[in-house]
Amino acid sequence: MSEPNAATNKRLFLYVPTTFLFLFFVLPLIALVVLSLWQTENYKIVHEWTMMNYVTLATETAYITFFVRSLVMAILVSIFLVIVAWPIAFFIVRFGGKYKLIFSLLLAVPFLSGEVLRLIALQGMLGPAGLINGGLIRLGAAPLRFIMYSNSATFIAFVYLYLPMTVTTIYLSLLNFDMRLTSAASACGAGRSRIFFEVIWPLNLSGTIIGFLLAFIPTLSASLAPRFLGGPNGTLYGMSMAQQFGESGTWALGAAMGVVLVLFSVASLVVLSRAVNLRRTGFTGMER
Amino acid sequence: MESMTFKDFATKWSMGLILIVAYVFLYMPILHILFASLSNHPNFPYPPDFNPKSYVSLTTNSIYQGAFINSMIIATCTAILSTVMGFLATIGVLRFAGRRALFYAVFFAGPLFVSEILLGISSMSLYYLVFGLQGNMVTAIIANSVHTFSFSFLVMAAMLYKYDWRMNEAAIVCGATPLRAFREVMLPLTWSGILGSLIVAFVLALNGLDISFYLLGATPTMPSVAWGALRYGVKPELYALSSIVNVVVFLAIIWLYLKVRADKTATAE
Numbered sequence: 154m155s156e157p158n159a160a161t162n163k164r165l166f167l168y169v170p171t172t173f174l175f176l177f178f179v180l181p182l183i184a185l186v187v188l189s190l191w192q193t194e195n196y197k198i199v200h201e202w203t204m205m206n207y208v209t210l211a212t213e214t215a216y217i218t219f220f221v222r223s224l225v226m227a228i229l230v231s232i233f234l235v236i237v238a239w240p241i242a243f244f245i246v247r248f249g250g251k252y253k254l255i256f257s258l259l260l261a262v263p264f265l266s267g268e269v270l271r272l273i274a275l276q277g278m279l280g281p282a283g284l285i286n287g288g289l290i291r292l293g294a295a296p297l298r299f300i301m302y303s304n305s306a307t308f309i310a311f312v313y314l315y316l317p318m319t320v321t322t323i324y325l326s327l328l329n330f331d332m333r334l335t336s337a338a339s340a341c342g343a344g345r346s347r348i349f350f351e352v353i354w355p356l357n358l359s360g361t362i363i364g365f366l367l368a369f370i371p372t373l374s375a376s377l378a379p380r381f382l383g384g385p386n387g388t389l390y391g392m393s394m395a396q397q398f399g400e401s402g403t404w405a406l407g408a409a410m411g412v413v414l415v416l417f418s419v420a421s422l423v424v425l426s427r428a429v430n431l432r433r434t435g436f437t438g439m440e441r
Numbered sequence: 442m443e444s445m446t447f448k449d450f451a452t453k454w455s456m457g458l459i460l461i462v463a464y465v466f467l468y469m470p471i472l473h474i475l476f477a478s479l480s481n482h483p484n485f486p487y488p489p490d491f492n493p494k495s496y497v498s499l500t501t502n503s504i505y506q507g508a509f510i511n512s513m514i515i516a517t518c519t520a521i522l523s524t525v526m527g528f529l530a531t532i533g534v535l536r537f538a539g540r541r542a543l544f545y546a547v548f549f550a551g552p553l554f555v556s557e558i559l560l561g562i563s564s565m566s567l568y569y570l571v572f573g574l575q576g577n578m579v580t581a582i583i584a585n586s587v588h589t590f591s592f593s594f595l596v597m598a599a600m601l602y603k604y605d606w607r608m609n610e611a612a613i614v615c616g617a618t619p620l621r622a623f624r625e626v627m628l629p630l631t632w633s634g635i636l637g638s639l640i641v642a643f644v645l646a647l648n649g650l651d652i653s654f655y656l657l658g659a660t661p662t663m664p665s666v667a668w669g670a671l672r673y674g675v676k677p678e679l680y681a682l683s684s685i686v687n688v689v690v691f692l693a694i695i696w697l698y699l700k701v702r703a704d705k706t707a708t709a710e
Contacts, residue, residue, distance in 0.1 A: 166533030167545060170526045170590070177564070178552055178587045184567035185559075240456035241463050248453065254701065256460075258694050263467045265641070265690045267648020269664045270683040273671065274470035277477060277680070282484040284473050291485070313470070316463060325599070345448070366554060374556040377650065381671065391558055398562060398655065411562050415555060422554055 182415060189409035196402040206409035216393065220413070223390040226304070227372040230311040231365045234319040237312075238364060242323040247332065257324055264317035272381050275313055279306055279382070302384030310378040315368040322367060326360020362425045369421060374414040390414065471687050478680035495677035496685075502678060508661040512647050514578065515662065519585040519646035524638045526586065527593025531601055531634075534594075546598075553591040560588055561655035568656070581656040588652055589642035596641055600634030600701075633700045640693045648686065 189206055192199040210216045245256045263271060278284045279300045286296035299305045330353070338348045354361075374391035383389065390410065397407025473486075478495050480486030499505060530549045538545045552560065564584040568574040608630070612622035628635075646653075650664035657665075663682070670679055 163533070163537040166529045166537050170530035170533065170549060170594075171545070173526050174548065174551065174587065174590070177583050178555075178560075181560070181563035181567040181584075182555070185563040188566045237459060237463065240459045244453070244456040244460045248457070254698060258698050259464065260467070261641075262687070262691050262694050263471060265644040265648065265694075266471070266683070266687050267645075267650070267664055269650050269667045269671075270648060270686055271470070273667065273679055273683055274474045277473050278470045284469070284485070287485040313466065316467065320463070345452070370554055371556040374558055376558055377668070391556075394562070395558065398565075404566075407562065408566055411559055415559055415563075418554060418556070418559075 185408050185411050185415070188405055189412045191405050193403050193405045198404065206406045209406060210409055210413060216390075216410075219388055219390045219393050222304075222388075223373055223375075224417075226308065226311070226389065227369045230308060230315070230372045231319075231369040234312060234315060234368045235323075235361055235365050238316065238319040238323050239361070241320050242327050245324055246327040246330075253328075257321060260317040260320055263313075268314060268377055271314060272310060272377060275310055276381065279309065302382065302387070304383060304387050306382040306384070307379050307387050307389070310382050311368070311372050311375065314378065315371065318367045319364040322364035323357065323360050326357045326364075330357055366422060366425060370418045373417060374411075474680045475684045475687070478677060478684045483677045483680060495681040499678045499681045499685075504661065504666055505663070505678070505682065508663045508666040511578070511657075511660055512663040515582055515585060515653060516643045516647035518582045519589055520639045520643035522582065523586040523589040523593045523642040523646075524597075524635060526590050527597055527638055527642075528635065530590075530594045531597040534598065535602060535604075536606060549594045550591050552587050553595075557588055557649060557651040558655075560584060561652040564652070565655040576656040576658045576660075578657070578660070581653045582646075584652045584656050585646040585649065586642075588649070589645050592641050592645060593638035596637045597631075597634040600637060601631055604631060633697070633704050636700055637697055640697055644690055644693065 188198075190202050190204070192201055192203055192205060210220075245253055249256050266274075276283065280286070281296065281301055285300065289296050300309065334352055334356070335348050338352050343351070374394070375389060376391040376395040379387045379389040379392045380395075383392070391414065394407050394410040394414070397403045397410065476486040476489045477483040479489065479491050479493065481490055481492050483495075530545075534542050534545050534549065555563075561584060564580065564587075565576065568580050569576060574580070604627075608626050609619075609622045612626045613619060617625070648664055650662075650668055653662050654665055654668075661669075663686075667679055667682065670676060
């Protein structure tokens with residue numbers, strides 16, 4: 154490709170979006186770090202460099218509890234999602250035939266409805282007078298308490314919110330996977346479980362990990378679902394962070410919580426991406 | 442193909458069963474609130490009746506109208522900005538990045554791995570607290586675009602990576618200007634990717650709460666009004682609003698599906 158204006162093109166096509174992301178994605182994250190090293194007093198920012206916010210976060214039991222709860226929740230939700238998403242994605246790719254596209258687009262509809270509207274819908278199902286408990290009461294049974302305003306309700310909400318994302322990622326990975334490899338392994342005498350664990354799973358591991366992360370990261374910093382469904386013992390880290398920026402007006406502390414969440418997201422990304430080879434995921438196309 | 446044993450059959454249909462349960466789980470709440478929005482008894486709308494009064498009270502509610510206009514402006518501008526940026530990024534990565542393609546692809550997908558609330562809070566920190574700027578529609582549009590940019594990039598990359606760049610060259614050899622080659626050769630062939638990106642970015646920005654919430658302050662958007670109304674208990678109008686959005690999203694996805702399928706038949710011929 155030796156067009157005379159190749160360099161100009163490269164500048165336009167690569168550097169414009171790069172600059173855009175740098176200015177409006179990287180720079181805000183730096184601003185967050187800067188803010189987290191300042192203080193807020195009486196709803197005003199004090200420009201004094203200090204580590205106080207981080208000390209508060211590391212010593213106060215409430216924040217540690219919220220963080221551990223968020224972390225456990227995020228790990229449980231993402232593992233559960235991966236376990237459930239695999240058979241769904243596999244079924245669509247293997248047996249979906251010409252309906253594959255419909256199946257995958259049907260996942261996008263609930264995803265695109267947005268978090269707030271989906272939580273409202275879910276509340277209609279799980280709430281005290283919702284479909285499940287309303288139905289149980291009508292049948293004369295006792296309502297299920299654990300799905301109302303509890304951590305289980307939040308768990309169900311996260312599964313509901315991020316299932317489409319996880320299935321889609323694993324689906325894209327499997328779509329790029331050459332199913333003939335399984336026939337080859339089978340012809341060579343490998344059993345069903347051996348084919349899965351030695352051929353299908355490792356070759357789709359990168360897609361699986363991305364699917365895991367795309368559920369893990371938003372769950373870790375989620376604020377709406379626990380606030381709406383979590384009940385009295387359901388405060389999560391992201392929800393507490395949102396309160397620092399809202400009611401309490403302690404922005405600097407909230408910024409420090411944001412930095413903790415970003416660092417944790419990046420760390421999980423780095424640790425898990427050691428196992429990832431992006432070329433084997435659905436998002437190839439960069440390779441020619 | 443190998444013959445179906447009983448075990449294969451059992452594996453296949455247990456996966457199928459999980460799929461059915463998952464789709465029911467995803468769609469049951471949506472159907473439930475559709476029934477609720479049309480019912481005289483919104484808490485337990487079974488058997489369903491058809492009473493449009495919640496839709497009527499939604500259209501006469503002025504809070505929702507202002508919020509609707511704001512949301513439409515944000516979503517439209519976000520969709521355009523994010524699709525333009527995503528289009529540049531896609532072509533940059535597919536065509537001009539060479540050996541650094543993977544690096545750029547990971548960078549462009551980066552915002553996916555930072556949650557919306559963190560994007561909102563960090564953008565707010567930059568504009569408001571460091572530069573002293575008040576939040577406004579422009580900053581909300583930019584911050585939303587950062588979030589949707591990655592989706593635009595991935596949607597278009599997935600649909601464009603099979604594009605044959607020699608077609609552009611062929612058009613230019615035949616005397617077309619690069620702009621004309623783009624407009625008359627490339628655009629029609631890549632339109633479904635662009636449309637997909639526009640739809641996804643538009644709908645994400647329309648329905649996202651976190652980013653706009655931290656950048657707009659008191660300016661209402663549809664999700665923020667819905668969220669505010671939640672504190673006073675869910676009202677049938679909210680169910681109506683939600684059902685309208687769901688139906689619109691559903692129709693947009695069907696449109697996209699028909700478009701992609703038409704493209705496939707066209708290339709197959």
